[in-house]
Amino acid sequence: MYQIKKLIVCLDQSDLDKTLVKFASFIANANQTKKIYFTNVIRNLNIPKDVLEEFPHLIENMVEERKNQMKSLVESNISIFKDIELSYVIKEGQLSKKILKLAHEKSVDMIIVGRKVNLPGTGVISQRLARRAGCSLLIIPEGAVPKIDRLLVPSDFSDYSKDAMEAAILVSEKYGGMAEIVCQNVFTVPSGYHFTGKSYEEFSAIMLMHAEINFKKFIRKIDTKNIKITPVYTKDDDDDPVEEILQKAKDVHADAIIIGAKGRTAATALFIGSMAERLIQLNDEFPLLVTRPKGKNAGILDYILEI
Incomplete structure (x- = not known):
């Protein structure tokens, strides 16, 4: 897995922003991160032309105010222990x-977004980004605490499961x-x-045996770096x-779940896999x-040209 040199953190002026900033600093301090883009997207303003003519600096002042609010929140919640450039980006639109x-213009390595539980909002943005982004996506739920003691990696021993395992090892x-x-x-x-001719219990044992064999084949192809798996x-x-995955995450007190996007080429990247889709929805x-x-996305150029 590539180094996380550039991060985008999606802020929306909710209480979840503080959590996202803390995760960003947690990640940046342990990686070769050089730049973090704290980003806020304002919905289309649709301000009448005559209003803008009367108040020509309205949008400019609003954007500047939003940037100052973001900067104040970030500076009061971030803990950076090395030289990392912080940038504040305000966009208008979808x-x-x-x-x-x-993410495409800046060639970022990871996008961080929030997952709201009690706060207003939906998880639709996470699914769209997971399908379209040419990089990894980290989804942080409300109340999450940045720590790494135990990671859960669901695996069907495929190539994209290998990506996830290598990411977990890193x-x-x-x-x-x-x-x-x-x-x-x-x-x-x-x-x-x-x-x-086998009973249910007998065939269950057969399936388990094959799963154990396939794990051994799978893990032999990976440099585990002597990390306990x-x-x-x-x-x-x-x-x-x-x-079953979410229950296991609870049982083992996982600090995070790591899963690979199914699409590894431009032709297949829209299909992140039904398991990943369901995890985004339910977790x-x-x-x-x-x-x-990095760079494996689904027609991102065609998509952004629609803007």
């Missing part, structure tokens, strides 16, 4: 498009290599198991592996990192 365009390494990584494989018993295997009985408790190799 939130996801403006963030994606900025995160652990950056924070002293003491964080435990829990690699969870959720397996199912196929509905036609009875045609094999604990495999766990969960049988899914209700055709919703995301519920409101754990920081969620959706990893994507």
Whole structure:
């Protein structure tokens, strides 16, 4: 996984902003971060032309006021221990498009957004960014605390699961290599198991055995850097592996969940995977990192040209 040299932090003047700023400083201090773009997108103002003619500096003054508010909030909540440039960016328009365009122009390595639980707002922006961004996306829920003791990595042993595991190893390494990584494989018993002559319990054992074998093959291809990785295997009985993942995150007291975006090329990047989609929708408790190799996006140029 690439270094996190440039970050975008999406602020919206809610109480969640303080949490996002603290996570940004937590990440920046442990990485080779050079610049953080604290960004706020104002919806289209639609101010009548005659009003702007009468008050020509209205928008300019409003933007300056918003920047000063952002700067005050950041400076009172950030803890930077090295030379990192902070930039304050105000945009007008559709939130996801403006963030994606900025991320593309600045070639950022990660976008940080909030996940509201009790505060007003929706998670739609997270799904759009996860599909379209040419970099990784970190989604922070209300009340989250930046710490790295245990990371949960759901895995089906695919290439994008490999991206997620390598990201988790890098995160652990950056924070002293003491964080435990829990690699969870959720397996199912196929509905036609009875045609094999095996009982449900017998076929469950067969599926578990193959999951254990596949984990060993999977982990051999990865440089674990001597970081503790604990495999766990969960049988899914209700055709919703995301519920099993969230329950496991609670059981192991995970500090974050890391999952790979399914699309690894421009042709497939829109399809981040049903599991990632569901995690973004349902998870409101754990920081969620959706990893994507930098530059792998879904027609981002066509998308931002619509602006």
